[in-house]
Amino acid sequence: MNQSTDPQKTGMAAAPLPTARAILDRMAARLSCRDFDGSPIPRDELLAMLADATEAPSSCNQQHWHFVVVDDPAQLARAADLAGGNPHFRSCAALVYLCFQKGWTHDNFSVVQGVAAAGYHLMLSAHLRGWQSIWNAGTGDPDKVRALLDLPPTFDNQGAIAIGRARPDAPGRKPPRRPLSSVVSFQTFARPAETVYPARPAAAYPYHAMSRASNPFAEWDPTRWTPAQLADYRAWSVWAKSPLAGVYTSRRQGEATERELDLIRPLPPAAQVAEILPWGGTSTVTLAQRLPGDARLTVVEAHRNNLDFIADRLPREGIARPVDMALMAGARLPFADGALDLVVIPQSLEHMADPAAMLAEVRRVLKPAGQMVLSLRNRASRYGAEWARGESRGQVPLQGPFTPLRPKALAALLQDRFVVEDLHGIGLSAGGDAEVLTAGPLRFRRRLLALRARPV
């Protein structure tokens, strides 16, 4: 048989290999590692992976990719410092920067598409060879990355793949995938309504006009989203990272969670407590540490994925007490009337499609002597002005759209439902300060408004 038509040789064999299912299952078991053990990788093994990667397709077979491998510990530490948010750069064995040559391209980012194909092939090769990896777009300031790698101006970097050995107790949780039925349609576009998110009305949405820092189409007002859209948006992306201790801790927040929870009054024995939309468990950790041992805490989320993430995370944070997990449906809380002693809403009211309905629900589920501790970002603060001028012009954050509220809007929401017993103003700008004002009108200018209220 002519070599070029031999299906085995061309890689176009009709019958699946007997091991294909096993290989596909192995590939599907790949998951991102953010907890490496710091051990090195032999260069020949790395080069074998890179040789695999270059079997990927590329636009016109130009192979405009270039892989800068960083495996020197001092250079890895510099890369980690640059990236900021990806501390695993420091402990991986090697970082493979995905670069490409500019100046020749078909449209549709074809050069970038080719590098991406090679990048995923590299990850699969690493995985099948028994190594762990993670893709990272977050490499840091592009100019500084260029300087670090001595990258010529005609080349760009789009990300880096970290490869190494996972620590024995590294999280083994692979984030769930959307159901196929919601991401596949035949012939023409079709998708469930809750998976198509609101954008500001516009004649067109050119991709080039959108960036993280500037997105004129981003719809930040959660009341323009349906509860199902909000739940779906947060369910897949926001808690995508590994459920390691300390993950998703906000630089803006600083000690503010502690100061918000200072408002909790002593609880009765065996108190029933609920926390609503708790930031992937970030705020739950602080709350769970502070509650009396006999209190029962239930975390309430809008999607099962968020609860699964929190359940994985809490033991890693050293939380040994049992924490119940429950789903809300829209603004409907999963509790009987008058069941709870304390409801905590940790800066999540401003993320809700219908904050008034949520407060009505909190009132319904609280005991007459129960307490609500609510904190929220204040639009009438310096932070609120910064949000309006800066953050709100960018893309909607992964934890969902939000709009800081003014004290007047908060008062209107509470009116006829709650009596405010204590109100603190916390912090000034978004720098993480958590100084508390407990009295006086300046409270209403603070970054956060935190209050304890009881049902009317």
Ligand SMILES: Cc1cc2nc3c(=O)[nH]c(=O)nc-3n(C[C@H](O)[C@H](O)[C@H](O)COP(=O)(O)O)c2cc1C
């Ligand atoms: C283009 C791209 C960029 C990514 N950037 C980062 C990153 O900067 N930091 C990080 O921790 N994870 C990053 N990830 C990893 C994703 O969070 C991860 O692939 C996703 O949550 C799915 O999880 P899995 O890889 O375990 O299946 C990136 C993944 C891709 C494909």
